Amino acid sequence: MTKYVYLFREADGKDKAKFGGKGANLAEMTNLGMPVPDGFTITTEACTKYYEDGRKINQEIIDQTFATLAIVEKETGKKFGDSENPFLVSVRSGARASMPGMMDTILNLGLNDVSVKGLAKKTGNPRFAYDCYRRFIQMYSDVVCGLGKSFFEVVIDEMKAAKGIKLDTEFTAEDLQELIAKYKEFYLKEKGEEFPQDPKVQLVGAIEAVFRSWDNPRANVYRRMNDIPSTWGTAVNVQSMVFGNMGDTSGTGVAFTRDPATGEKKLYGEYLMNAQGEDVVAGIRTPSTIDHLKETNEAVYNQFVAITQKLENYFKDMQDMEFTIEEGKLYMLQTRNGKRTANAAIRIACDLVDEGLITKEEALMKIEPKQLDELLHPRFDTKALKAATPIAAGLPASPGAACGKICFTAEEAMERAKSEPVVLVRLETSPEDIEGMNVAQGILTARGGRTSHAAVVARGMGRCCVAGCGALVIDEEAKTVTINGKTYTTEDYLSLDGSTGNIYAGKIKTVDAEIAGYFGRIMQWANEVRKLKVRANADTPADAKTARNFGAEGIGLCRTEHMFFAEDRIAAVREMIISKTVEQREKALAKLLPMQRDDFVKLYEAMGEYPVTIRFLDPPLHEFVPTKHEDIVALAKEMNVSYEELKETIDGLHEFNPMLGHRGCRLAVTYPEIAVMQTRAVIEAALIRKAAGASVIPEIMIPLVGDVKELKYVKEIVVKTAEEVMAEKGEKIEYHVGTMIEIPRAALTAGDIATEAEFFSFGTNDLTQMTYGFSRDDAAKFLNDYYDKKIFEQDPFQKVDQIGVGKLMKMAVADGRATRPNLKCGICGEHGGDPSTVEFCNSIGLNYVSCSPFRVPIAILAAAQAVLKQK
């Protein structure tokens, strides 16, 4: 017989997998002798069983629940449904990882027509008792029975109007009884049965609701975003109610042992007198700081401070605690490692090491790599900022500095962000705006607080956000925003300071983030631990410089075609594309050669002695030609060819499935002269750097190889050209030729490919598309169905699919190294900056990961964590 239900004192506080974070920590606090209201935890295994059984609670679990409940009743001397001393409980979810607000909670359970009287009698406060009861009916009807919230809100509003009052708190006990009668009548009508009077029925309903809420849409989205498997399940914590709303010697609060924004070591929290937990969260009343408690009840305050310190020392991390004071008596309701900003995270990690509480390795494990993103974006230049005067201010909702032209819709932002920096200005944001927010430099809203949609999402993205700026008058029709009398259009720049909330007209100079102070120490420790090298995907000297500043040890992917789109080059590229003969094509390529060579010289300069991997032309040629009639007409004129001829060439480039078309090394097979030009540029540039005293070892990467013979063919061209160039210049350099592994067949035949390739770089974007057989663009249409139906829990374009794609990667590394033991293996897909992917890459023995410059520190930390996790 499996034991599914544990008293807090019986549970193993180390076993979060079984008891969830909340349950485990309640057990810890109980066993540390802290004042925790009695209760018990129903394990996550019970939740898993619930789903295994087709969403049915096993009878054994129900039996164990009531047996354990009986123990608690006995110990507290209270009884479920009692008319004198009723036992009331809260029922809360609690998964292994914290998922704040994602699942459901029910308070005051145990109240019915009888026990509400008992509560009134015992507290001498009938108004309090009936308020608890009506809240319970509301919550239960919504959460357990799915009747929604709106009916209840309407009824309350109607009664307020009838009674001529404004606040809930003005209701009398009699008003509340009237309300309860209406609630129950509604319940009867909707459900066809009376509101359950049996607390045991209530309890089973609530437990099931918690289990069910594990699978609600917002929990699923949260899990996908935070990488939490749906198989974990949630525990259920059933706990004696304590009440912070029993008068002025009662209250409730939330506190952190350190400042979650800065990491400063000081008790930080909020306290609300005569209130229940939900009042603090709902933001209806503004809480005081924790110091208020000191003033009103120093003894309890001191007791609390002692507990917080004990908890921090015990858990060796900053704690986020909920507590309630019921008529002068302190109860601890929850403790957990506190969420914090990236700035706070690195400071706390360093301080805890300095305080001797943890080791450097433990410090590294305490920081969520993705969070570092917040630290990597530009800030305003201090001087420039001093010279500027804000035109208005909003709430500093998400830190960082942003500067861009004004956009009023997400669509507009997505379109314009391709060519210029934009700031998204909205009355308020909604989930449909997410993509627009993502491409914007910053977000400015007229409405909403620091917990509004805009603020929450922007912080999640590491995007700067100023929220709730009431001074904005937005005219979406006219596409203008008026701020304090002055009107700005879509051609105007705004600068936003997400750390102060200030808004500036025009452009303010920004400075790049740098790695120093606490951040520098953390990076230093990570560098000492990690085995994987970290490179950057960079196509420009500017990107390369950013990457080096952030600690990159080379360029893992330079996409040469990005250089082809530049205005001064696209003409030559198009000339090459419409060429009919090799000679014409070579002539056009000759124009590109000096530019491309110069690109590489600058890139080598920026990377110093570090390796630079240059990928040869990859995209299908039709990406370089226009598709619209008028653009083709213009181009024909410019190119001095007939419209018909140009149109025919462009039509000839059409592909049914461009992803599976004429691109990558296939271009070099058809047009070897392109590879010749690119090789020339790479080698000539390296020789120029050598002449300047630098040492560069270029790595030439052939894309989209599926068969060793493709690579062999192109490599022969590269080697022949390189030898020619070196002979011309009378000087030799070392260079390497390798390949992307981005086609399933390349991974499957890696042993053969390694006979030619000196290095492998996994192109996990394409490898994922082809291994799954869907393209990212097209899959967007149906992936939501896949998430909804739990077929996928993760976006395979975010995190490498370790089971399928990962199997190919593992095979390729093993087979490649069987052929060539010193084969250098890396990854340059966008996955390269994803921490879970970095961990996977470490585990399969890659030499490096390469990611966007702004993700380099994230990858560095993730690489260190990967080593530590492996231990």
Add this chain to the structure above:
Amino acid sequence: MTKYVYLFREADGKDKAKFGGKGANLAEMTNLGMPVPDGFTITTEACTKYYEDGRKINQEIIDQTFATLAIVEKETGKKFGDSENPFLVSVRSGARASMPGMMDTILNLGLNDVSVKGLAKKTGNPRFAYDCYRRFIQMYSDVVCGLGKSFFEVVIDEMKAAKGIKLDTEFTAEDLQELIAKYKEFYLKEKGEEFPQDPKVQLVGAIEAVFRSWDNPRANVYRRMNDIPSTWGTAVNVQSMVFGNMGDTSGTGVAFTRDPATGEKKLYGEYLMNAQGEDVVAGIRTPSTIDHLKETNEAVYNQFVAITQKLENYFKDMQDMEFTIEEGKLYMLQTRNGKRTANAAIRIACDLVDEGLITKEEALMKIEPKQLDELLHPRFDTKALKAATPIAAGLPASPGAACGKICFTAEEAMERAKSEPVVLVRLETSPEDIEGMNVAQGILTARGGRTSHAAVVARGMGRCCVAGCGALVIDEEAKTVTINGKTYTTEDYLSLDGSTGNIYAGKIKTVDAEIAGYFGRIMQWANEVRKLKVRANADTPADAKTARNFGAEGIGLCRTEHMFFAEDRIAAVREMIISKTVEQREKALAKLLPMQRDDFVKLYEAMGEYPVTIRFLDPPLHEFVPTKHEDIVALAKEMNVSYEELKETIDGLHEFNPMLGHRGCRLAVTYPEIAVMQTRAVIEAALIRKAAGASVIPEIMIPLVGDVKELKYVKEIVVKTAEEVMAEKGEKIEYHVGTMIEIPRAALTAGDIATEAEFFSFGTNDLTQMTYGFSRDDAAKFLNDYYDKKIFEQDPFQKVDQIGVGKLMKMAVADGRATRPNLKCGICGEHGGDPSTVEFCNSIGLNYVSCSPFRVPIAILAAAQAVLKQK
């Protein structure tokens, strides 16, 4: 030191890999004491070395050649370049597999200004000697020096005009000397040096030309079509010249020990008096039958007959022999297993077994499975044929019946064959016409005999051919052909009977092939041997019937969407697609249900007790809607929706990469109601058949699965629906649910997928596209470059790529069966009918292959051969 050069008598006649087919058989004949002109073979290894060394003949090979040559000179008493008794040789290619006409031959080598006089003196025939010399210069200039043929043809024509003669044979010795002078002058002008007078230089040049010709474009195409690896290389046979053109006691001929068209056991051949080999092949003079030899020289005829019988008994197969009679003396120049029609192949195989020469197993191995294709195509309906009157007759060069519109060029045939049946009408065909011949229903030529290019190639392809119809007057310019006074254009149909040579105007009804007689015996033997089951891909009862007649043991793939395109259904399909709600969609699907159910009832009926695998809807929905403006307008009216609404729906279905888009099981995930309808149809149809006393076990196949959870999701819908249907009808049947393995990830995670799948069917079309990362449509653009550059030797859409795709298949079978030991595995891609793929499928332990009905016998034979080869 490697020995590269062997006298015929030294060579191992069993080692075709080393000596090539021609060289090995010359060795065999020499060692059997047959009259073979002396000579030697340069091995295929020398050719391989030539390519390894970057197209350079190794000195050792040259040295060995001249050392061996010296032996032959000594034995024949002749000397290279001698003015009295000159030694002349032929230089011929000879690969392991016969590649007729694909590589180059040089005759009369050794002639120069001196030795030509020796030849004239020795033969007493100066005209003959100078004719040999001018032919040699022509051949050498073209084949060895690449100067082409046209100059020489022009000069001959000019001289004929000047001399007022019509035939080459009318030239006098003096004319020929004049011609030789012009040839040599041209050579000097073009090459900047004299025509080589040193026979050793000539010989090295010719050997190199043969090596080089291994890699000429038509040889490469031939190899690709016939599955011959480029690594094999060709041997070179250097042989004393003998002359069939030394007067009326000389001649040359080709003969078969059995009729290559029917297989009948009788000596069959052609003989041309006073001629050289090339005259027979070129078809300039029409040869007599072999009986002519009997009449003119019975002793030699009897000697020849005895040799042919000895050769057939020795090689245990029908022989195709070339011989020359020089002044009454017989010489054997070549023997090989003769090419034959499929009809002849099966008859000869059966006869050889009946004659006790070979076993049944050996008989099975003698038939090329692909060739059976010829037997599986329609013949003219006897009645219709009787009613028709031929408008002319040619030679019955390749059997079968063909009916199509007239085309005059291969290009035109390739273009028009996409939309209509065509018949290729040519004066004569050349290697450049091969692709056009391949797409044509039949080939009709005005010139050439049964051994002409057209005839040989058509037989190889199993294509109907009528050759040498002198009645044709072709006007390529006007695109007309006039036959006995009546003119036909490209819009007219011709019907050709390749078995009689008759040509008919218009269309003649054809009837299907059947398996009986010799064919039936061969299939019976194959059935006894093979392990693989053979199923057919069939979507209609007619296809299913054809498949059963050809021996199919079930349907491996029924593409249900093919039923959706029918005129009476497409409206309901479109209604489903433009539905906005599940209810609308279900309503539209309800219309399709009875039709689909009826389809299945008929399919089950046609297949009797055999299994039927039904694949659920697979293509992206946009394939069912129109794309042209006017069609959308019409549909909108028909569907009673606004144009805008319909256009929006259609636009919404657009995909960037349809191959990687919303299709296969992804449709069922989004629209489970489609799977519900299809399951209903499958199960209801099976219950109807059960009620009629039949037993059907439907196999439901879910396409495009990449993750076990996709399959699980759809399977649950299928099972739930099936249970519902069976409960409704109060009757149970057995059914299975399996999946296509056509996405790399499915193969990689086959162990997981087998937890849900009861069978696997490899969809090698898609699996190939995704494993290689190119789509068939788009790859067509660059695959020619890949063939030209030897990156690919085979079309991976014809033959399964055993290295990459095959690795996935092997893994999937092994991993799938590790999970589910009795997992049934098959293949239903188009590769299923390719013999080499069948062999591979046998080797990895598949249970069945499924192919088009017309390929079923091919697969059956290939499956038997696979077992025999494995032994």
